[in-house]
Amino acid sequence: MATKDAILNAAERLFANERFAAVSLRDITREASVNLAAVNYHFGSKELLVLELFKLRSIELNRERAQLLKAAEAAAGGTPPLRDVLFALVAPPVRDWLSSDPAVSIKARFLVRAMIESTPEVRRLHETEVGHLQQFVTALARSMPELSHADICLRLHFTLGVMHYAMNERKRLEMLSKGAWDYSNPEDVIAWIIDFTAPGFSTSPAS
Amino acid sequence: MATKDAILNAAERLFANERFAAVSLRDITREASVNLAAVNYHFGSKELLVLELFKLRSIELNRERAQLLKAAEAAAGGTPPLRDVLFALVAPPVRDWLSSDPAVSIKARFLVRAMIESTPEVRRLHETEVGHLQQFVTALARSMPELSHADICLRLHFTLGVMHYAMNERKRLEMLSKGAWDYSNPEDVIAWIIDFTAPGFSTSPAS
DNA sequence: GTCTATAGAATGATAGAC
């Protein structure tokens, strides 16, 4: 499996920095020091390679989130406050994405790109595989009992939107605010996101 | 300019439904009933065609937004309430995107795709060309005088994130909430977004 | 099973005739 792993790591490294379409199989196999045909042998196609990588990294990320949520529930003795639930949802990807460890940052940057540039297969997986979010829906419903299940889902969804936009459109915010916001500390970025989204959970449902 | 317009319209139609990489120059020129070489003659390359289309449609969209903002300011006699400013920002793209008129919907769907799949040139333009947002920063600052310029920018940025996610990840919300949210009326979707984001403008700045 | 070498089909781009 040395070849397969070499391909996965090389591909992730390249996809973290360049668009999906801008990275050729020749780039990947050269970076991995394997033969051109190895990608199709081990994965079937370029798209299926991306899909497999996406699955692997998604599982890792969602495990991190689940651990943080469990820890918050344990610390609170059952029902953690809203902001702690949001923290478990948001902190892992933001921390990884801004990590000073390149290997960690690469994983997060690849994941963000995969969710956005999305081959049809990746997109379908991302749309339909929402099981890992159910535990957050449950936790949020406990923290905010006055909101309906649908209202919880909408607000959770929008919180993910803020997080994604914060990461993916970082340069745009810097340009708009003339560099007023400093991304060097991940905990700051996490706090901005939670400060903005938490109040949206306290409002009454839309008419 | 008949050929150039035919190419622009055909390309927009195809890009609205399919990924950038999945639409070939041969698809575009066949749809436009022009010669294969016409794209490179009139635009220089496939990427420059996307860039030109993106510029054209962005200008149109931002004109709509500016008109709504002016109208809100006129109606309020100077400083409209927060929600009316957010409405002017959010309503045009959401209305277009959900329009029952295919020609309108196509424009919006292309724009969303262009901002997301983003050729490097489109991405750079989207990141750096934020001038049209300055009038919204000004209007929001008037509506919420207790917030600093930086805080306004962050919250405006995050509001755009919610809007983009609401449009682009619609299916994911449907899956998560088991179809609880109905996108058939654009005004409803606009209200969901504003109901969630407006409270984020009332909180004190992050520590 | 694993890997290599190579060929096929499709793409974006371009040169030159009209």
Added chain:
DNA sequence: GTCTATCATTCTATAGAC
């Protein structure tokens, strides 16, 4: 301004070596 022919490069598939 338009069109044909063609080029270099891409992903994919496969035959066959180890």
